[in-house]
Every structure is written in C-alpha cells, then in structure tokens.
Amino acid sequence: MNKAVGVTVMSYNIHHGVGVDDQLSLQRIADVIRDSGAEIVALQEVDRFYGDRSEYKDQAAELAVLLGYHYAYGSNLDLGPEEGRADNRQYGTAILSKHPIIRHENILLSSFEDEPRGALHAIVNLRDVHMNVYNTHLGLDTTSRTVQAQEIIDLATSAQGPKILMGDFNAEPDSPELQLLLNSGLFVNSFQGIEDAYTFPFSNPPEIIDYILTSPTVQHSNQQVIRTDASDHLPIAVDLAFK
Template structure:
C-alpha cells in the first residue's frame, strides 16, 4: 500500500494465461486441415491471449482459402488482430488478397494494433504484430512474432523488436516462434530486456510435434510482468509445433 498526494493507492494484480502457437496454417501432423482441432487446443488450455504464427487469410487451397483468424476468433468468441507478412494479389478467378502472417487472439479488448515488417534481407518477409490490450483495467503491450531461418536475420529482427518495445511504457510480453535455440545469441539479445519464462526448463521442447527435441517457441516478459508456476508445453499433433502457455500477473493501481 502506498500513499501519494494524500490519497491511498493500492497495487492490485490481474492474472491471465498467455499462449504462443505456430499453427502451420491449421494443418496437423496427419496432414489434415482442421481449425476446430486448433480451436479446441486453445480452448482447453484456458489461454486468455494467444500469439499465433503461420496464419492464412484466403491464402491457398491448403487452408480452403478461408480467413483462418476470423474463423478461429468466431469459434473461440475472442477478439483478434492480424498482421500480413506476405500480402499477394488474388489468384485468377478469386477476389480476396492472399495473406500469410501472424495474429493475436484475446478474450480482452484489443485497444490498438500495429504491424511492423522486420528486416528480412532477401528471405521470406517476417513481422511483428503489436497489440495494446485492456486486461481488466491493466494495459498490456502484447507482441506476436515469427523470426527468420538464418541467424543474421534473427539478430537484426530482435534488434528491431527491442527498439519497438522500448518505445512503449508499461507491461509487455513478446511471444512467438523465434526459430532459435535457448542458448543462441538471439535469445541472449532479447533477454537483455525481457525474461524468458521457460529459461529454467531445458526440456521445454516444442518442435517437431510428436518427437519434439528442439525449443523454438518462447514467451518473454518485461520487468513489470510476473510469471507464476504454470509454464506448460502442450503436447498435441494439431500442428507441427507444440503450443506453450504461461500464467502471468500484471500490476495495476486502484
């Protein structure tokens, strides 16, 4: 309890569960496209805010040309934001632009969103989706990302992410598929400003689903965010990555 200008300010905490999940455009290890299965994994986890990677919007027949994020949001009754890392003209005979990228699902209101294209050199375009979310009166900057396949790309991309996040004051979480190992320079770079929630869990393998032996997916929290005991890798074959979840606590003053 703190006293400020004669008024009593009580620091409160709001708890929530966050997830990062590379959904491989909704296709599981059985090579079957099934968004209901993806939605069930998310629902059963109890996640409140989710960072998604490899999300199609009218992209190809691999996902039935569906607006994947809109379908998932409707099934889960959540709000969503989307960032198209790839944004191509429609195929002949179709009217919708073909998009592929990253997304955020949230049970809480998404107040603002912004998508940044990260330096990807001459490789597949990568991005960062920034959302500002009102979590029961606490403001959270929640970032979803999917980094490149080469170390030089990832080092440049993590530098940009740190610069973007540093411009925002308050609670922040960065979640996504970093395509990097926990002892790599990219994660070391990120942990100058963020804490890797799974740092003390060396067996938190997320890829490939079914025989996972690599950690590629992360939840990183800023100094104002506290993580609790629940840190879990969910073993499911609904995608080629396992999703990860963590229970967090945000502070707010009343």
C-alpha cells in the same frame, strides 16, 4: 498495494491449421486453445485467403468466431489474388484475445530471405491494465534474426506499460539473438529454468524455438508445453501476474 492482475497466455505456430495427420482443422486448433484456458494467444503461420491448402479461409477471423475472442491479424506475405478471386493471398501472424484489443499494428522487419517477417503489436485492455502484446516469427538465419531482434527491441523500448513478446523465434535458448532480447532489459524468459520446454517438431521434440518473454516485473507460473498433434509445433502456455 494493488491486487495483481492474472492472465494465461499462449504462443502457437499452427502450421496454417494442418496437423501431423495432414488434415486441415481450425476446430482442432480452437479446441487446443480453449482447453488450455489461454486468454491471449499469439499464432504464427496463419493464412488469410491464401489458397487451397487452407480453403481460402480468413483463419484468424474464423478462430476468433470459434472462440468468441477479439483478434488482430498481421500479413507479412501479401500477394495478389488468384485468378477468379478478389482477395489478396496473405500469410502472417495473429493475436487472439478474450479481452478487448484497443489497437494494433503490424510492423515489417528487415528480411534477407524469400519470406518477409514482421512483428504484430496489439494493445490489450486486461481489466484496465493496457498490455503491449508482440507476436513474431523470426527468420531462418542468424543474421536475419539478430537484426529483427534489435528492431523489436527498438519498437518495444518506446511502448509504455507491461510487455509480452511471443512467437516462433527459430532460435535456440543459447543463441546470440535470443540473448540480445534478454540482455535488453525489456524481457525475461518465462520458461527460464523449465527443463522440458521443447516444442519442435511435435513428436519427442529436440528443439526449443517457441517462446513467451515478458517484462521483468511480471510473475510467471504453471509453465506448460501442451501435447497435441494439431500442428507440427507444440503450443506453450504460462500464467502471468502483474500489478
């Protein structure tokens, strides 16, 4: 029998690096990731040359440098540059990985609201196991999320190898859109049965809207919600093992 391959993964809506104290600090976000030991991280609400609120930084690239990780970025909102600047203003998701990213693609999902949504898909080489890592930030209404969830199922169905779907789903555990994902046969909830998995807003959060789903054959342990005020969401992390 092959030895199980283990990895710690995290999902974190970073609120473009602004904490509950209204201070912008990517170093603080990097410290949270580093302290968790997470080797593959799905980030939502990531700016790239977006504006003054994030000092026009390429946040995914900067976090990758701070951690010494590889990264992939997916822009769901892509606006023309501000006057006097050359770079498009972008907002979306990122995947950071201690392990090599073989390739990646950002797929725009159907959106029925002002903010476009997408699914960032990266294939990560984890000690010769090629993992499909998906990162998404779903819409704000049930109709949008249900269509987007089905589109993610359609994308993941054709992918070979183990799958991890992480992100801010904007949906509670009993929502039909989450059940659609779980009933697809592709995913299970790594926090199933964990009582205190509340992530938003950060202080005594009443909502569970951030998730790490995996292929059914993947084993889960050491599920944790990490207490930090570096964003308005709390990050979640879990240890995974698969063969």
